[in-house]
Structure formats: C-alpha cells, structure tokens
Amino acid sequence: MQQTDILIIGGSLVGLSAAVFLGWRGVSATVIEKHTGSSPHPRAMGYTEHTLEFFRATGLDEKVPQVAPGTRLRRTRAISLAGEWIGETPWTPGESPENDGTSAASPCTGAAVAQDVLEPLLRERARELGTDLRLGVEMLSFEQYGDSVTVHVRERATGAEYGMRARYLIAADGADSFVRERLGIARQGVGYLRTMRSVLFRCREADAYLDRGIHQFVIEQPGLQAFLTTYGDGRWVLMFHDDDERDELALKAAVAQALGKPMTFDILATGRWEMAGRIAERYAVGRIFLAGDAAHQLPPTRGGFGANTGIDDVYNLAWKLELVLRHGAGDALLDTYNDERQPIGWLRHQQTFARPDYARWVGGSVDDKLLYSAAAMELGQLSRSSAVIGAGMDLPPAAEPETWAGQPGVRAPHVWVKRDGKLISTIDMFTRNFVLMTPDPTWVTAAREVAQDIHIPLECIQVGMDAEFPADMPFEHAFGVTHEGCSLVRPDGVVAWRSEGREDKPARRLRAVMAKVAALPD
Template sequence: MRQCIDDDHVLSRGDNATSVLVVGGGLAGLSAAMFLAWQGVPTVLVERRMESSPHPRAIGFTPRTMELFRAVGLGTRIPQVPAGFRLRRARVESLAGEWFEEAPSWNPAEAESPKPECSPCTGGALAQDRLEPILQERAMACGADIRRGTELVSFIQDETGVTACLRAQDGREYTLHAAYMIAADGHRSPIRESLRIARKGRGHLRTMRSVLFRAPLDAYLEKGVMQFEIDQPDLKAFLTTYADGRWVLMFSDDVVRDEAMLRTLIAQAIGRSDLDIEIITAGRWELSALIADRFASGRIFLAGDAAHTLPPSRGGYGANTGIQDTHNLAWKLAAVLSGQSASRLLDSYDAERRPTAWLRHDQIFARPDYKAQAGPTAAETPIIDDDAMEFGQLYRSNAVIGADATLPPALRPEAWAGQPGTRAPHLWVTIAGKPVSTLDLLRSRWTLLAADDRWRAAASAAGEALGIAVACVQLGVEPLPGDAVAVLVAFGLGRTGAALIRPDGVIAWRSTDSEAHPSEALIRALGIVSAATRSKAAA
C-alpha cells in the first residue's frame, strides 16, 4: 500500500476522525460496525464495493450468532429454522434420479438422546446477500457511518491510533484518523499482509468453480435434505439450495465453462432438461483452512476471514466465527475508548478468539465432511458435542478469573454449570408474569447475578470504586423465588454466591458461596477482569 497523496484533496486528521475504522463490508465488517455503534462507539466502515456480492455465499447462522443479533434488535428480521433442525446431506445420482444414502451428521448418537434447551434461539436461515443489507441498516440506525465505494489505499499506525488514506468512488483521496482499526478485508487481507502476519493450518484445499441459478426445484426438498453430492461417472459436484428459489452447483476443479456447458451440467445434476433455468452468475472459490498467527498488531485487529479462513461446514464455523469475533471485540473497544478500561483489556481478544478459531479448524477436519482432507493427525482429535462447540467453548485470558489450563476447551453448558470463561447459561425465568431468558437479563453491561442481598450493595460499591456500572440481578426478587434455585444450580452457585458476567455474556468470575467481605471481593475481581483504570482497581 502506498502513502496518501499530499495535496488539496487530502483532509487533515482534525477534519476527519473517528474512534474505530472498520475496513470491509462483508458479514464480519458490518457486524463489527453494528455492535460498535450499538455500544455508542463512533465508527466508520469503508467498503470498495457499492453493493453486496452477487453470490449468496453463507446461509446458515448458528443459535449463538442469532442470540447476538437478537440482542441488538434483529431477532424478528432473520428467519429462524425449526427447533431441532439439522442440515442434512445425501449422495445422489441426480435430484430426479437415484438417491443412494444420506451422509451421517457429525455425531448421529447426539440426536438419539434428549438434551436440555441451550438457547432461546434456533439457527437462522438467510442468504448472506440478504443479511448484509439488514446488518448495514441496523448499523446505520445505531449511528455507524457506512462509506461504500470507498477503498483503503494505505495506513500508518502510531501510539495515538491509525491514520488511513481512503479513496472515494470519484477518485478523491483523504485521510481519516481512528483510535483503532478492524481489518475485516477478506481472506487475502491486504492489511494482514502489510502487517506481515503469517498464517498456519491445513492450508489451501482446492480451487472450485460454481454456478448460481434459479429453478423450480422445491419438490426435491420435501424429504428435508438440502445438500446433495452429485455422483455420476462423468459428474462429481455439490448442489445445494438457498431456500429462496436459488441453487448453487459447485465443481471441485478450476475449469472455465461457458453458459451452454453450465446449462448442460445443471440439467445433468437435476436429472431433467425440461425446466426453466435462469443462470444468475458464476464464481471461482478458494477453499482453505488458515489461522493468522496473531489477531492483533498494535491498534489493528483482524476479524472474520482476515483472521481465519475455514471451509464451509455443517457447523457454520466460517461466517459465524467471524461475527462472533466482532462481538467479542466490540465491548472491549467500547470500554477502553470510554476510559473505563486500560488498553490491556484488548489483549484478551487474541487470547480468546484465536484458540476458538483453532478449535473449530481442528473440529472441521475431525468430522466426516472433511476427513478426506484431514491428514493423519485428525484421527487423534476427539469430536466435540455440537452444543458444546456452540455454547460451551472456554475462554482463557486476563478478562477471566478461574479458567486454568487443566480445563477442557469445550463442554456442554450444563456440564460447565457456570464455569468462568464460558457463556452464561440460558434458562427461562419469570419476569412480570412473562417468560424471559436469563440471557435477556445481561444485555451488554457488567451484571452481577446473586440471591444474597449483600451482593446488591457490593455491586454499588464496585461501581463507585471503579467507575464501571454493575447491574445486579437479585434472584428471588426478579426473577421470582420459584426460578431462583434452578438459576443458582445452572450457574454453579450456592445461596450466598454470585457470578459476574461480562457485557458479552461470558462469566468473568464467580464466588460459589459466601465471602467475608463481598464488596472487597467484587472490587478486586472486577478490577482485574475489566482492566479498570481507577486507582482503587489495583488495591
């Protein structure tokens, strides 16, 4: 990247500044802008494209991702799949031809035993090109400045922030100064390359071609299978639907095909030539599995594909991992920018999210869909329960107390029972006569959950000492006493214990039973996990 042109068209730092600059307007970038603006952080997002990609790409969004979208007010905007839904795949000659067998799910035994409900959400089903405008609209409604048709030309960072040179669609160049920058600029990430951050992993798997088309094929979805491995002597391909009349046929090669050939192959995969087929676009894809060696460099953070590329899987680990990256980072940036937390809080982003990416990388290759590309070490990787991967991954960082190296990387939520470093468990409780998820009691703030009235005073004392507001949810008051015992059990607390939950819904610390001096204990714990800047935090 070259330096900005220093002429009359360049704006000075004082004329154009923001708290966070997000580079890249895909799912990760738009999610970052939305989560930051929702926290009240001045945010500018730049994206060189004027519109979303014509390729729908991702379509499945996990229950945890839906929880995050629900928290910012998008719960009713994104269609959810039925409870218990599993993405099913079959090997077939063609849609209209012989169906051979259904590919097993990751762990078929999981479907045989009932499990506790882990979330108020099920997964979401909406094509990426339909979701991105929703995220952009919400980000803008929260105050984010979205600049499409704007390209990052160069950047320099120093101890005060990042100065970026941007080029608008009309060719005008100007500088923008940001306290921090998020690189959500895709798997090739010029920002990551400029920072000389290397990557490791299974690497490049293959280059693929695809064709997106529209066809009346809903009748072939009646059995509940949505993905099809086409297995013919002269055609090995993958066919799937976006559930909106659009389908994509993928070829595991890098062969250029003209429209006539694409139509022939589409008809061959369908097994019929009498249907009206509309070809929308063709694409070329690089399938890879690579994790950046670090997710941060000074005041610049990598997110989404810039940080990790994970091949499409039935766990939805690619796009969902990127969205969850940005949610993890947003509250930390908000805390540091507000002056409540020291910059060392931001060290926890890499410490928490990079191991998460590696765990998901390894799980992809331990499971049936990619075992052929896994290599010999995959046999040594145990397959982790789906709900454990979704709701029970463990964070170890300076923003958590009590998550040591002896603990496993993931367990089911009920097995953790409120372990610090894990997502707070979901239960339905009653508030004002209505069922409410425990997750709805937390909502983007530090929250202390307890039954003993002494912790309410402790929350007030901690807030006053550290300058960080701590909401207290007192069990037995609201929620009602009938729910209190179940919540205490789920959080692993005795009647006099308390759990401190971070603004992202992760348990930061807990005291399982009584403390001689609750206020002192909470002030000490909150000071550590929040990296509080007030002097009493270090006491």
C-alpha cells in the same frame, strides 16, 4: 484528516456486524468498503443460535427470519436431486441429524438466510445506529501510531482521495487481507488444498424436493462429483470439485445432470474460491484487530465455522472497545481479544478438518482430534484470558453447554425466568453491562458499593427478587453456586467469575475481581 473512533475495513458480513455491535454500544464507527453492494453470488447462508442471540440483543432478531424449532441442516449422498438418495450423512460421527441441535440451550433457533439478504438488513441497522457507511471506497494505505491509526482512501467512482484517523482499526477485509499482509502476520493450518468453482442458478421446480427435510446433496455419478445446496428462495448453487473453466453450455449441462430430470432453470452467476485452512498467528497488533476471514480462513461447513466465528469475533471485541473508549478500562482489556479468539479460531480449524466432510482432503493429519458436537462448538466453547477468572488449563476447549453449569469462560446458561412479570431468557439480561447474579443480600450490598466506586457499569440482579428461576432449573444448579454464592457475567454473556459461597469481605473481593476482568487502572 477526518476522525472516527473505530475504522472498519471491509463491509461484508463481519464488518457490518461489527458496525452494528459498536453502534448499539454508542461507539462511533466508519466502514470502508470498496464494493457498492453485496456479492451477486452469495456465500454464507447458515447462522447459528449464538449469532442470532447477538442480533437479538441489537434489535435485529425480528428482521432475520429464524428457522422453525427443531429444524436441522441435513445432508445426503445422491445420484442426483431427482434420482436416488444414497444415504444421509451426519456432520459429527455418532451424532444423528435429528439430535445434533442446540435449540433447548438457546432462546433462538438460528437462521437460513442468503448472505445478500442479510447484509442489507445489517447495513440498515448500522445506519440507524449512527454508523458512517462509505461504500465504493477503497483503502490505499495505513499507518499505525501510538494513539491512532491513519488510513489513505479513494472513492472509486470519482477518484477523490483523502485521509482518515481512528482510535482503532478492525480489519475485516477477507482471506487475502491487505491489512494482515502489511502487518506481516503469518498464518498456520492445513493451508491451500484446492480451488473450486460454483454456479448459482434459479430453479423453482427443484424446491419441491425440499419437502423431505434435506437441503444439501453430495452428487456422486460418473462425470460429475459435486455439491448441490439451496438458499431457500428458489436459488441453488452447484459446487464443482475442480477448477475447470466451463462455458454456459457446459454449466447448463452440469446443472441438468445434478438435477436428474428436465427442469426449467436460469444461470445467475459463477464463483471461484479456495478450499483452505489458515489461522493467523495473532489477531492484533497495537491498535489494529483482525476479524473474520482476515483472521481465520475456513471452508464452508455445516457448523457455519466461517461466518459465525467472524461475527462472534466482533461481538467479543465490541464491548471491550466500548469499555476502553467510554468507561476508562485499561488497554490490557483489548489484549484479551487475541487471547480468547485466536485459540477458538484454531479449535474450529481442527474441528473442521477432523470431520468427514474435509478429513479426506488433509490425509488424516487431524484424525486424532476429539470431535465436539454442534452444541458444544457453538454454545459451549471456553474462553481463557485475564478477563476470565477460573478457567483453568485442565478444562477442555469445549463441552456440552448443560455440563458447564456456569463455568467461568463459558457463555452463561439460557434459562427462562420471570422478571417484571414477563418470561424472558437469562441471555437477554447479559447484553449491555457486567451483571452480578446472586440470591444472597450480602453480595447485593457488595455489588452496589462497588458499582459506586468504579466507572465500569455493574448491575446486580437478586435471584428471587429481581428474577425468579423455575423450580426445575434453580439458579444454584444452572450457575454452579450455592444459595450464598454469586456469578459475574460479562457484557458479551460470558461468565467472568463466580464465588460458590459467601466470602468474609465480599465488596473487597468483588472490587478486586472487577479490577482484573475489566483491566481497571490502579
């Protein structure tokens, strides 16, 4: 029986991201993936600023090419690519394509990279960080015990079978998750809507039409209702609004019709997938956690609610597993994964099907939902759990990041600050440990005292001494406290708690806060 700390079932985007995040935190992980490489038909290709912040923390940001500042994903209705473009459509009504970005709120700009280009980078980084990647290996069964999870696996090439035991298991095994089904976890949502097909093709001539800044085209003409988009590397994909089987001749005719003028192209692959909305009723059972499509099945969106939400899932989970496995945090900390991520998955389901791209498929059942901007959804979502103090039920589930001003439960604000003579983002200071930020020496002393008493890593950054905020964005304004206050930020960059001013017994107060948000045993 082979041993590992974390066993990850599924080695696609989310499973590989989990391996990178865990490996970067020094946690032993093994990935079981039945395929030997990436799918020949890429799926995801848009990664948000928030996702790039995670990759930035783990040393991947320079390897993943980011889009130019101010670049926005734009879509238009069109007769064809080379024909008439009828009119541009925003993702969120009332939000112009030019103003729906979030670059001012992040040190990153996002990326537009095909999934089969990103996944090899994740594999390479995971291996560098010590992850055991077992490709071409499938899970046959699993059992959960009080202190471990065991699985029975088979090497597909040789037929060899063996067992593995892990402290915890992450199921990133897709929308048809075997693990979720075996656990008996039901799903809710709009459910199945339709089955769609797609064709991937290479056409360099078509790339010339990207100069106008639009990369997505809703094709509307007699005999062809489809969606055309590009992976930015000469490859394009045409998605049909039906489940009709087409032979190669019919596929070529449809591609030619969507292009609108004679162009040279090669068919590379075809795909078939469900348009559906399903959110698992719970994301965890004992020592098993659902992540990615296993937890939330969402159709492709301009907000990247599928892949990016899954990557966010495992970034949230990785630091909690590290603290439990390496620093003595209580198992109750792992309960906050479901408490925080399941409501966010549900919010993204509602936001997806309330937007015009998909609202027409659900008969207006979610039309009354308030629509949040791209910035609010990606950088202004609110997490509520016992690992956050001060995120009341009266607060909205998301808001513009600048309006939160350091609200507990929300990603800490991005501000360019001077530290050690260099200009860095505050985001880069909140990636490894708990961090207390304050201008007040009283809180600094308290943090140092508490850090000596607990096993959880706690850093203290004294504003004005260790980090200098710009005059037009002082710490107090950005983090919503006074000059005598403080802000406690979690290892995933989420504000865990803040004190707006000085307190009578700061060390006692901070010790109690850390005991709660890190689930420290008595």
